[in-house]
Amino acid sequence: MITMAQALNAALGDAMAEDEQVVVFGEDVGALGGVFRxxxxxxxxxxxxxxxxxxxxxSGIVGFAVGMAMGGFRPVVEMQFDAFAYPAFxxxxxxxxKTRNRTRGRVGLPLVIRIPYGGGIGGVEHHxxxxxxxxxxxxxxxxxxxxxxxxxxxxxxxxxxxxxPVVFMEPKKLYWSKxxxxxLARTEPFGRAAVRRAGSDATLIAYGPSVPVAxxxxxxxxxxxxxxxxxxxxxxxxxxxxxxxxxxxxTGRCVVVGEAAGFAGVGAEIAARVQERCFHSLAxxxxxxxxxxxxxxxxxxxxxxxxxxxxILDTLDRLQRDDLPDTRFLALGGAA
Amino acid sequence: xTGLAQALLPSAEPVRFLTDEGxxxxxxxxxxxxxxxxxxRAYRAMVVGRRFDAQATALTKQGRLAVYPSSHGQEACxxxxxxxxxxxxxxxxxxxxSVALVTRGIDPVEVLSLLRGDAHCGYDPVRHHVAxxxxxxxxxxxxxxxxxxxxxxxxxxxVALVCVGDGATSEGDFHEALNFAAVFKAxxxxxxxxxxxxxxxxxxxxxxxxxxxxxxxxxGVPSERVDGNDPVAVLAVLTSAVEHARSGQGPxxxxxxxxxxxxxxNADDASRYRTDDEAEKWxxxxxxxxxxxxxRRRGHLTDADTAAWSAEAEELAADLRARMNAxxxxxxxxxxxxxxxxxxxxxxxxxEVLRVELSAERAADEAExxxx
Numbered sequence: 274m275i276t277m278a279q280a281l282n283a284a285l286g287d288a289m290a291e292d293e294q295v296v297v298f299g300e301d302v303g304a305l306g307g308v309f310r311x312x313x314x315x316x317x318x319x320x321x322x323x324x325x326x327x328x329x330x331x332s333g334i335v336g337f338a339v340g341m342a343m344g345g346f347r348p349v350v351e352m353q354f355d356a357f358a359y360p361a362f363x364x365x366x367x368x369x370x371k372t373r374n375r376t377r378g379r380v381g382l383p384l385v386i387r388i389p390y391g392g393g394i395g396g397v398e399h400h401x402x403x404x405x406x407x408x409x410x411x412x413x414x415x416x417x418x419x420x421x422x423x424x425x426x427x428x429x430x431x432x433x434x435x436x437x438p439v440v441f442m443e444p445k446k447l448y449w450s451k452x453x454x455x456x457l458a459r460t461e462p463f464g465r466a467a468v469r470r471a472g473s474d475a476t477l478i479a480y481g482p483s484v485p486v487a488x489x490x491x492x493x494x495x496x497x498x499x500x501x502x503x504x505x506x507x508x509x510x511x512x513x514x515x516x517x518x519x520x521x522x523x524t525g526r527c528v529v530v531g532e533a534a535g536f537a538g539v540g541a542e543i544a545a546r547v548q549e550r551c552f553h554s555l556a557x558x559x560x561x562x563x564x565x566x567x568x569x570x571x572x573x574x575x576x577x578x579x580x581x582x583x584x585i586l587d588t589l590d591r592l593q594r595d596d597l598p599d600t601r602f603l604a605l606g607g608a609a
Numbered sequence: 610x611t612g613l614a615q616a617l618l619p620s621a622e623p624v625r626f627l628t629d630e631g632x633x634x635x636x637x638x639x640x641x642x643x644x645x646x647x648x649x650r651a652y653r654a655m656v657v658g659r660r661f662d663a664q665a666t667a668l669t670k671q672g673r674l675a676v677y678p679s680s681h682g683q684e685a686c687x688x689x690x691x692x693x694x695x696x697x698x699x700x701x702x703x704x705x706x707s708v709a710l711v712t713r714g715i716d717p718v719e720v721l722s723l724l725r726g727d728a729h730c731g732y733d734p735v736r737h738h739v740a741x742x743x744x745x746x747x748x749x750x751x752x753x754x755x756x757x758x759x760x761x762x763x764x765x766x767x768v769a770l771v772c773v774g775d776g777a778t779s780e781g782d783f784h785e786a787l788n789f790a791a792v793f794k795a796x797x798x799x800x801x802x803x804x805x806x807x808x809x810x811x812x813x814x815x816x817x818x819x820x821x822x823x824x825x826x827x828x829g830v831p832s833e834r835v836d837g838n839d840p841v842a843v844l845a846v847l848t849s850a851v852e853h854a855r856s857g858q859g860p861x862x863x864x865x866x867x868x869x870x871x872x873x874x875n876a877d878d879a880s881r882y883r884t885d886d887e888a889e890k891w892x893x894x895x896x897x898x899x900x901x902x903x904x905r906r907r908g909h910l911t912d913a914d915t916a917a918w919s920a921e922a923e924e925l926a927a928d929l930r931a932r933m934n935a936x937x938x939x940x941x942x943x944x945x946x947x948x949x950x951x952x953x954x955x956x957x958x959x960x961e962v963l964r965v966e967l968s969a970e971r972a973a974d975e976a977e978x979x980x981x
Contacts, residue, residue: 322762328792333751333785337793340755343740345763360781367745368752375729375741378947412948436950464953511953 277425278448281311284429289319297324299351335361342382355390356399369438370413385432385439391482393446395572403533408440409509416509418442420484422452427460444482466513472502475526480506483530490585522554526592535563557593617831619822623866625836629894631902640845645909651840653918655684655897658708660922669875673933675726678705682870685896686802688712689843693851701740701753701771717929727937747777750786757797768796768854776807778821787828796854799862804869809882825862837865840900
């Protein structure tokens with residue numbers, strides 16, 4: 274059995290062994306091996322030139338990575354927590370994302386920004402944000418998030434080899450998830466979603482930490498006669514419209530699940546894309562189950578905030594299987 | 610204060626080799642006097658650069674540039690920052706470094722692409738070892754530190770020089786860059802052109818430090834301040850700084866005291882925040898006039914030289930005028946290129962939308978032409 278944390282560690286180690294230009298740096302990634310131990314042992318094995326601690330300054334870390342990438346290296350930097358990556362946002366939005374386009378292809382930045390994200394681990398304030406929408410909204414970035422141990426390895430290897438900058442979002446909640454994998458291997462390239470469970474009645478679309486919740490929901494829903502399909506996006510950017518569209522056109526119903534606040538989030542984008550492409554196949558509105566539009570709550574309250582199996586099951590009731598209209602929006606006269 | 614800390618501090622007064630009038634200033638210096646060949650090259654580049662700057666300002670008034678931030682009065686820094694570098698060294702400019710880029714040998718039309726608005730970066734950064742002109746403040750300082758560190762890791766012997774203004778020294782990235790460069794001994798020179806105004810905000814509102822060069826000491830970065838309108842001193846101090854970096858001793862910070870004689874850009878009105886008297890005082894400290902006097906007295910500058918270089922400057926201006934007065938060839942579909950190394954399916958779809966719009970526009974134009 275191997276954990277997602279170990280798979281990520283193996284991906285970094287294997288990439289460093291294969292390519293001497295790969296360097297890993299950030300806060301506490303050296304002797305400590307990172308606060309989540311994702312870089313554990315890399316300094317000991319590959320030396321202080323290959324995996325090193327930096328001053329505590331996220332904008333500096335990302336900007337330094339931009340310079341090193343211009344100088345021929347392939348930096349993989351760690352932001353310690355989702356909300357602690359915000360000081361680097363200007364570097365990411367104004368330089369990491371735009372440099373290839375600004376220089377008309379002459380300067381590419383093959384670098385990876387690893388960000389542990391999301392809640393569900395009892396973290397205190399500023400340690401549980403789902404910040405993927407900020408990055409996904411920024412053209413020039415690829416935004417990737419694994420939901421399985423195998424994908425953690427495969428997607429991180431892809432990210433490090435990718436000629437474009439990748440924001441690699443690691444669901445903290447799944448760091449200790451385990452899988453029995455004989456050999457970690459690279460599987461699919463970026464841009465291919467995975468159908469984690471085939472089904473015919475409705476499609477649940479999820480990514481990262483919400484994928485196991487969606488799968489659990491699908492199992493529970495069989496009791497109520499639902500045969501649900503579950504799609505794991507794997508890469509938010511590039512987005513796999515083909516897999517999503519094919520599934521929803523077949524099932525005719527769709528629920529998007531995500532931890533982030535729903536308003537103007539990735540889930541909103543997915544819902545919009547689905548209705549644009551599947552309108553004539555839809556038997557019900559595309560629904561979302563997301564975090565509430567509140568600052569991430571204190572750890573003792575987070576279970577009320579995160580999309581749960583029960584909340585997703587309740588949402589299935591609004592998919593108009595019995596042709597009954599959704600009563601949720603009565604104030605607006607119903608979902609007419 | 611310990612000796613080590615003391616050694617990081619700049620001179621008590623800005624280093625100057627020339628008086629305001631271009632005579633030799635009194636005092637001893639820890640920086641060697643630049644050789645006459647370098648000073649002559651600097652003179653020539655300043656003459657050409659000032660003419661370029663005036664032409665760019667004129668083109669802006671004629672509507673050929675969206676905006677132009679002039680460096681009139683700052684020529685010693687513009688030219689000096691480039692002439693102290695070797696071909697392989699890296700230069701990190703801001704939007705005000707157009708004259709520096711022309712001095713670096715980049716086609717003036719390519720230099721002005723950003724400001725004309727036909728491309729974000731008109732030149733090839735890899736070919737010239739010049740980063741794109743940076744419009745966010747101080748963000749490029751961290752890139753310079755990272756790239757210089759990469760060069761040191763590979764052992765190329767190359768250095769980076771990054772330009773920022775007085776306002777940018779208040780930005781966090783400037784401080785993070787100094788710190789990273791010092792911790793990783795990155796061979797990078799930070800040149801602060803303190804032209805006393807960040808658009809309209811005067812230096813007193815940026816800092817309470819005795820000098821912007823004092824910002825190095827907290828990071829362990831040796832610093833110097835220099836009369837930025839004294840080309841001899843600018844070249845001397847920047848040469849020392851580059852040698853310091855190249856010899857493996859890490860970063861170096863230089864604050865050059867200078868003055869922006871024009872407004873921030875053509876869109877600004879400097880009379881709202883500063884007096885003519887102040888500008889006049891700096892006009893009398895003109896770097897070109899000061900260097901001319903110094904070189905002539907030593908027999909390093911003749912009438913033939915000045916005539917030839919003035920002619921060269923006029924030629925550059927005429928060529929620039931002619932080429933900038935022609936509308937640039939635009940390729941709208943190019944905006945989809947190089948967002949990623951290969952287009953995503955979504956970008957391919959969107960490119961097609963614009964392609965269809967463009968061909969419909971073209972067809973409509975052709976139909977209209979056929980009618981008239």
